[in-house]
Amino acid sequence: xxxxxxxxxxxxxxxxxxxxxxxxxxxxxxxxxxxxxxxxxxxxxxxxxxxxxxxxxxxxxxxxxxxxxxxxxxxxxxxxxxxxxxxxxxxxxxxxxxxxxxxxxxxxxxxxxxxxxxxxxxxxxxxxxxxxxxxxxxxxxxxxxxxxxxxxxxxxxxxxxxxxxxxxxxxxxxxxxxxxxxxxxxxxxxxxxxxxxxxxxxxxxxxxxxxxxxxxxxxxxxxxxxxxxxxxxxxxxxxxxxxxxxxxxxxxxxx
Amino acid sequence: xxxxxxxxxxxxxxxxxxxxxxxxxxxxxxxxxxxxxxxxxxxxxxxxxxxxxxxxxxxxxxxxxxxxxxxxxxxxxxxxxxxxxxxxxxxxxxxxxxxxxxxxxxxxxxxxxxxxxxxxxxxxxxxxxxxxxxxxxxxxxxxxxxxxxxxxxxxxxxxxxxxxxxxxxxxxxxxxxxxxxxxxxxxxxxxxxxxxxxxxxxxxxxxxxxxxxxxxxxxxxxxxxxxxxxxxxxxxxxxxxxxxxxxxxxxxxxxxxxxxxxxxxxxxxxxxxxxxxxxxxxxxxxxxxxxxxxxxxxxxxxxxxxxxxxxxxxxxxxxxxxxxxxxxxxxxxx
Numbered sequence: 406x407x408x409x410x411x412x413x414x415x416x417x418x419x420x421x422x423x424x425x426x427x428x429x430x431x432x433x434x435x436x437x438x439x440x441x442x443x444x445x446x447x448x449x450x451x452x453x454x455x456x457x458x459x460x461x462x463x464x465x466x467x468x469x470x471x472x473x474x475x476x477x478x479x480x481x482x483x484x485x486x487x488x489x490x491x492x493x494x495x496x497x498x499x500x501x502x503x504x505x506x507x508x509x510x511x512x513x514x515x516x517x518x519x520x521x522x523x524x525x526x527x528x529x530x531x532x533x534x535x536x537x538x539x540x541x542x543x544x545x546x547x548x549x550x551x552x553x554x555x556x557x558x559x560x561x562x563x564x565x566x567x568x569x570x571x572x573x574x575x576x577x578x579x580x581x582x583x584x585x586x587x588x589x590x591x592x593x594x595x596x597x598x599x600x601x602x603x604x605x606x607x608x609x610x611x612x613x614x615x616x617x618x619x620x621x622x623x624x625x626x627x628x629x630x631x632x633x634x635x636x637x638x639x640x641x642x643x644x645x646x647x648x649x650x651x652x653x654x655x656x657x658x659x660x
Numbered sequence: 661x662x663x664x665x666x667x668x669x670x671x672x673x674x675x676x677x678x679x680x681x682x683x684x685x686x687x688x689x690x691x692x693x694x695x696x697x698x699x700x701x702x703x704x705x706x707x708x709x710x711x712x713x714x715x716x717x718x719x720x721x722x723x724x725x726x727x728x729x730x731x732x733x734x735x736x737x738x739x740x741x742x743x744x745x746x747x748x749x750x751x752x753x754x755x756x757x758x759x760x761x762x763x764x765x766x767x768x769x770x771x772x773x774x775x776x777x778x779x780x781x782x783x784x785x786x787x788x789x790x791x792x793x794x795x796x797x798x799x800x801x802x803x804x805x806x807x808x809x810x811x812x813x814x815x816x817x818x819x820x821x822x823x824x825x826x827x828x829x830x831x832x833x834x835x836x837x838x839x840x841x842x843x844x845x846x847x848x849x850x851x852x853x854x855x856x857x858x859x860x861x862x863x864x865x866x867x868x869x870x871x872x873x874x875x876x877x878x879x880x881x882x883x884x885x886x887x888x889x890x891x892x893x894x895x896x897x898x899x900x901x902x903x904x905x906x907x908x909x910x911x912x913x914x915x916x917x918x919x920x921x922x923x924x925x926x927x928x929x930x931x932x933x934x935x936x937x938x939x940x941x942x943x944x945x946x947x948x949x950x951x952x953x954x955x956x957x958x959x960x961x962x963x964x965x966x967x968x969x970x971x972x973x974x975x976x977x978x979x980x981x982x983x984x985x986x987x988x989x990x991x992x993x994x
Contacts, residue, residue: 408750408783415780419769426768494764498823501728501758502781503750659732 412504413512420486420516431520432527435474439528442470443535446592457594460623463536467529468619469591475525475550476557476586476611480578483517483561488574491565491658500659506652514558521554538622546621552637553614559644566657585611595627610636677705680862681727681831686736688722688886696722698886700736704831704864709857711877711894712866713976719886720866721761724833728758740831754782757829761836761866763816767809771800774808775822782827791826797852798822814845821852832856834865838872850876870976874898884980897975904941905968906948907934911961920958924951935962941969 407413424431447463454462490496499509532538540546561578568574589611595603606612616626617633626633650656681704688697697719704710714720725731727738729749738745740752766774775791795801798818803811808819817837824832834853838846853863853876867873873880873894880897882890890897913932924947927936939946955962 411780411783411785415777419766419777422773423768493766494760494762495766497728497730497758497760497764498778498781500730501753501756503753503783504781505750655732659730 406505406507407511409502409504409508412502413508413515416499416509416512417516420513421519423486424482424516424520431524435478435524435528436531438474439470439531440535442466443532447535457597458623458625461536464538465594465619465623466592467532467536467538468622469615470532471525471528471550472553472615472618473583473586473591474528475521475554476582477578478524479517479521479554479557480561480564480582482520483514483558484565484568484574484578485561486513486517487562487565488568496658510559510562510648510652514555514562517558517561518551518554521558522550525550525554540622541624542621546618549618549621549637552641553618556637556641556644559641559648563644563647563651566651569657582611585609586615590615590627610640613637614640677707679703680706680741681864682737682739683723683727684737686723686726686738687734688719688726688731689734696886697726697733700883700886700888702881702888702891704862706830706862707857707860708878709853709863709865709876710879710881711873712864712881712883713868713870713873714866714883715868715980718883720883721835722886723883724758724835724864724866728756728833729753750783754827755830756833757824757827757831758833759820759824759835759837761839763813763820765808765816765819767807769808770805771795771808771811771819771822772804774819775826778823779826784827790828794822794825797855799848813840814842817841817845821849825856829861831862831864834863836866836868838867838869882976882979889979898969903974904939904946906937906939906951907966907968908937908955908962909934909964911963914960918958918960920954921951923947935960 443463446466450462456462457465490499529538564574564577588606589609590606595606595612595616598606613628613633613636616628617630617637620626620630620633651658681702683700683702686697686700687695689695700719700723712720712723722731726733727740727745729745729752738752740755743751743755745752769777772791772795775795776786779786779791792801795804798821800815800818800822803815808816811819821834821837837849841849850872853865856863865872865876877894880890880892880894881888907929909930910933914928914935915932917926917928917935924937925939927938928934929936937948937951939948
């Protein structure tokens with residue numbers, strides 16, 4: 406299945422170079438966004454908030470903030486990465502090259518996920534300037550970050566193949582993922598909600614992802630870590646399934 | 661009129677040489693229901709230059725796209741040097757380079773980066789010396805660090821060719837290589853194609869410029885409405901289908917063709933000043949000497965005369981017209 410390592414490397418480096426061209430904006434954006442969130446939620450509002458569980462509010466929002474940015478970055482980078490060759494027409498070369506679909510996927514998703522993890526790490530570092538954070542399970546945290554980056558990049562890859570216009574490229578991240586993440590407990594604990602809303606919120610899949618990531622920081626989340634891991638596995642499998650189907654049928658790539 | 665030459669199967673298989681690309685029963689029906697290709701059979705010999713001629717929308721690009729793996733065929737098989745192009749796609753695609761019709765480029769990349777990228781994509785180890793030579797051959801070396809968006813259309817076309825050749829393919833597809841290209845680049849391109857052939861590269865080009873096929877190709881295939889209606893050695897084609905016209909500039913204009921000349925297929929042109937005779941140059945009796953004798957017998961004099969061999973273009977137009985009128989006829993009959 407995987408034999409054209411040079412081909413994977415070529416696309417991976419091409420994508421990383423694309424990110425490199427916008428290096429400073431890519432770098433500054435998460436730093437500034439994080440700083441703004443901390444000014445608003447951390448200092449202005451946070452000072453009037455009590456601790457969430459045993460965690461100060463400022464520290465509490467760090468995992469949510471990282472996930473929020475990583476979700477949107479992963480989707481936009483991965484979808485853009487595969488949409489651009491479709492749009493410019495350079496996709497002809499990928500399709501005519503001796504590369505398996507899996508190799509293409511590894512190259513594009515690998516590059517986009519790398520960027521997401523870097524951005525996540527930058528937010529984490531920036532947050533340290535504002536609050537004191539202890540990570541309870543560092544290895545789990547790193548693993549979870551990578552898994553989330555890969556999963557959402559796969560999701561972005563699907564959107565990139567599906568999209569037939571720049572508008573379609575934007576619509577899912579903006580209208581679906583961003584609200585779901587915002588309402589998925591990025592900045593609050595489910596315990597803070599009225600009972601009815603809490604029940605509704607449990608239908609939001611993103612809740613389980615953010616809760617799982619928060620667990621790696623503080624050893625506690627809205628739902629058990631097992632449930633969170635189950636949700637991650639489910640989402641990952643779903644994305645892989647859709648991509649497998651797309652490659653099998655040549656959906657919007659080969660016709 | 662061209663009966664006997666429209667059945668492709670007799671002449672599809674090149675006899676003497678080794679076959680490098682074999683297409684059989686290839687069909688493609690798009691989702692819209694449009695039949696782009698219908699049962700195409702074609703064998704390409706190693707080292708030949710094959711020109712695929714056809715009007716716009718005839719199926720040329722679809723055919724190339726299927727062989728290169730960009731479009732999935734609805735039916736039929738393609739083998740590249742014995743490798744099935746869908747089961748053994750890695751081996752098959754490694755041998756093929758494609759220069760598409762449109763200038764698809766990554767605007768922000770430099771020339772050398774995009775050409776090296778293509779080589780990597782095809783799984784070849786880096787070879788800066790080879791890439792340098794390739795860029796020099798295509799007059800791109802001085803522009804190697806320029807971004808593609810800074811280049812002219814002709815230069816972009818050269819970049820596309822460099823990308824296609826970057827992995828040292830044994831078969832090169834050129835889809836409309838000289839569409840919208842200036843005379844100089846066109847000549848360079850022809851020279852390049854000849855140079856590649858000398859190195860044993862097989863070249864398949866599509867064009868609707870007949871002169872291109874006439875200039876370069878060893879064999880010519882004519883495709884119309886998704887069907888390969890003819891495959892023939894270029895010279896044999898011109899010879900077999902070649903018709904000549906004899907034009908006589910008359911001393912005195914004629915109102916009508918005299919009854920004495922009814923045995924010849926004549927036409928009056930130039931307001932009666934020219935007599936045009938179309939004949940088959942390969943026939944035993946062309947009818948030219950007897951026509952001239954008869955004319956002198958009945959006292960029609962002429963000041964000048966010239967003959968013209970029909971070009972591939974005339975043949976092509978004739979063939980395409982013939983098939984479409986045949987198809988229309990069949991449709992009406994049905």
